[in-house]
Amino acid sequence: MAALRDETATARTIVLDVPQWPGHLPGQHVDVRLTAQDGYSTERSYSIASASMDAKLELTVQRLMDGEVSPYLTQTLAVGYPLELRGPIGGWFVWDPDGGSDPAGATAPAAPTPVLLVAGGSGVVPLMAMIRARAEAGNRAPFRLIYSVRDPSAILYGDELTKRERAGDGLEVTYVYTRSAPPGSSVPTGRINAAVLTSAGWPVEASPAVFVCGPTGFVEAVADLLVRVGHDPRAIKTERFGPTGGQR
Amino acid sequence: MSDYMDGNMLAGKLGELFAVDVTAAVGTCVSCGAAMAIAQTRVYPHAPGMVARCPTCDAVMLRLVRGPDRVWLDMRGVTSLQVAVPGD
Amino acid sequence: MGIVSPGFSGRRRSADERLPPGQYLVNDFPVLSAGPTPHVDTGKWEFQITTETGQTHRWDWEAFRALPADEPTVDIHCVTKWSKFATHWRGVSLDTLLAGVETSAGFVTARSYGGYTTNLPLADLVDGQAWVAYDYEGEPLEAEHGGPARLLVPHLYFWKSAKWLQGIDLSDHDTPGFWESLGYHNYGDPWREQRYWGD
Numbered sequence: 070m071a072a073l074r075d076e077t078a079t080a081r082t083i084v085l086d087v088p089q090w091p092g093h094l095p096g097q098h099v100d101v102r103l104t105a106q107d108g109y110s111t112e113r114s115y116s117i118a119s120a121s122m123d124a125k126l127e128l129t130v131q132r133l134m135d136g137e138v139s140p141y142l143t144q145t146l147a148v149g150y151p152l153e154l155r156g157p158i159g160g161w162f163v164w165d166p167d168g169g170s171d172p173a174g175a176t177a178p179a180a181p182t183p184v185l186l187v188a189g190g191s192g193v194v195p196l197m198a199m200i201r202a203r204a205e206a207g208n209r210a211p212f213r214l215i216y217s218v219r220d221p222s223a224i225l226y227g228d229e230l231t232k233r234e235r236a237g238d239g240l241e242v243t244y245v246y247t248r249s250a251p252p253g254s255s256v257p258t259g260r261i262n263a264a265v266l267t268s269a270g271w272p273v274e275a276s277p278a279v280f281v282c283g284p285t286g287f288v289e290a291v292a293d294l295l296v297r298v299g300h301d302p303r304a305i306k307t308e309r310f311g312p313t314g315g316q317r
Numbered sequence: 318m319s320d321y322m323d324g325n326m327l328a329g330k331l332g333e334l335f336a337v338d339v340t341a342a343v344g345t346c347v348s349c350g351a352a353m354a355i356a357q358t359r360v361y362p363h364a365p366g367m368v369a370r371c372p373t374c375d376a377v378m379l380r381l382v383r384g385p386d387r388v389w390l391d392m393r394g395v396t397s398l399q400v401a402v403p404g405d
Numbered sequence: 406m407g408i409v410s411p412g413f414s415g416r417r418r419s420a421d422e423r424l425p426p427g428q429y430l431v432n433d434f435p436v437l438s439a440g441p442t443p444h445v446d447t448g449k450w451e452f453q454i455t456t457e458t459g460q461t462h463r464w465d466w467e468a469f470r471a472l473p474a475d476e477p478t479v480d481i482h483c484v485t486k487w488s489k490f491a492t493h494w495r496g497v498s499l500d501t502l503l504a505g506v507e508t509s510a511g512f513v514t515a516r517s518y519g520g521y522t523t524n525l526p527l528a529d530l531v532d533g534q535a536w537v538a539y540d541y542e543g544e545p546l547e548a549e550h551g552g553p554a555r556l557l558v559p560h561l562y563f564w565k566s567a568k569w570l571q572g573i574d575l576s577d578h579d580t581p582g583f584w585e586s587l588g589y590h591n592y593g594d595p596w597r598e599q600r601y602w603g604d
Binding site: 320321361363364365366368370375377382384385387389391 | 436437485588600
């Protein structure tokens with residue numbers, strides 16, 4: 070590990086120096102394996118948070134109270150420690166700044182396809198990789214992120230998202246607070262509903278590519294709403310974290 | 318009820334066996350005929366092994382067990398797999 | 406072996422001699438499942454024993470609950486390495502259930518609502534080694550832990566204790582079940598650490 074950056078009181082980004090990293094597509098993940106002295110080992114999957122052109126690989130890990138791996142990654146792992154990982158993995162839940170999200174590589178549409186990102190809690194991590202990659206590649210596809218959190222203290226990458234939005238290159242961010250919102254929030258406190266998806270998302274006629282990521286229950290509810298609002302199910306890609314975030 | 322994840326998490330283990338990414342491949346459920354990307358199957362990871370079920374009818378499509386020195390894979394629940402490869 | 410992670414010890418693995426090799430102790434009761442939890446109405450529930458000659462013995466919920474029951478306290482061991490000591494159950498012993506059944510079969514396939522199967526030698530189900538359990542820790546067994554009733558065979562890895570038990574089929578042939586046909590050990594003795602085929 071090369072460096073670390075605490076994102077919130079319970080989430081930390083670990084920055085890894087990975088020799089001969091082949092590069093990755095935003096949305097892909099790595100499998101991290103921890104091994105104890107006696108040979109006991111366990112694995113978890115973590116989405117890559119960094120854009121591929123970054124020099125180092127970044128993972129953002131949410132510490133779970135009764136977790137086995139996340140407490141190690143967010144509290145014990147220190148600069149200079151080795152970390153065993155396998156990847157990049159995953160060809161489905163990806164957005165390619167050089168060609169959109171069709172793994173077969175469809176010809177580029179006349180205008181860049183708008184993209185809707187819907188994040189539940191730490192589900193924002195792979196979507197952040199997409200936002201970062203878009204900026205680095207100078208891709209102009211209009212991006213809208215709807216990010217659902219309990220309250221403002223749980224927001225990952227808050228300052229960075231604000232900065233990127235202000236850069237005015239086509240990223241818009243809307244927060245949905247399920248427990249308590251800051252004063253002046255434009256969206257009613259509570260779970261994402263069809264109204265938010267319509268007002269803060271893209272109209273169905275825009276035929277956006279949609280990525281939804283978060284806990285299983287969240288993803289199911291949002292995907293269901295999107296289809297009911299009229300979005301094409303084939304344009305919706307989902308990644309479900311278990312309650313423990315990709316446990317094996 | 319929502320105690321499953323999705324086929325995205327199979328990518329690592331399947332990647333040990335296949336040269337191409339199988340999670341983006343389209344599989345057909347032998348039970349109901351529904352076609353979907355393997356990434357969209359419902360994966361129950363907390364069993365002794367991994368079980369991927371059809372999101373439409375819940376039939377078992379794929380089972381995978383990772384032992385200390387071997388992998389067992391059963392795909393009898395998948396009629397066929399369609400994989401995108403680079404064109405000629 | 407992978408690269409050792411400095412400072413990582415994982416779940417506490419005790420040296421308790423009541424633990425079979427490779428296991429660790431838990432205080433909660435993990436839920437492991439190969440599929441969605443079936444919800445079986447006790448009004449429709451039925452338990453069957455089918456012999457190798459095709460004879461069937463059946464009990465509905467009322468009849469089953471009227472049978473003499475035991476309250477075993479046992480240690481359980483899951484192949485995914487967690488173990489739990491002194492779990493309390495209430496259920497009907499397989500000796501009671503098989504008392505009126507004529508059979509010379511050597512093998513059993515246990516079948517669950519939802520399609521799961523597991524296989525065992527009949528010899529491992531009798532002589533006080535197994536029950537069909539419907540209460541856990543004094544309460545009706547929850548669906549996510551296998552209720553209305555599950556098989557309980559504590560001397561083998563817990564995947565043999567089929568949840569949502571629907572019936573057992575007696576046979577002269579040994580037919581590997583759901584996990585046994587995919588690399589898990591056919592017998593599954595935790596004390597000999599028989600996790601995988603070939604162990």
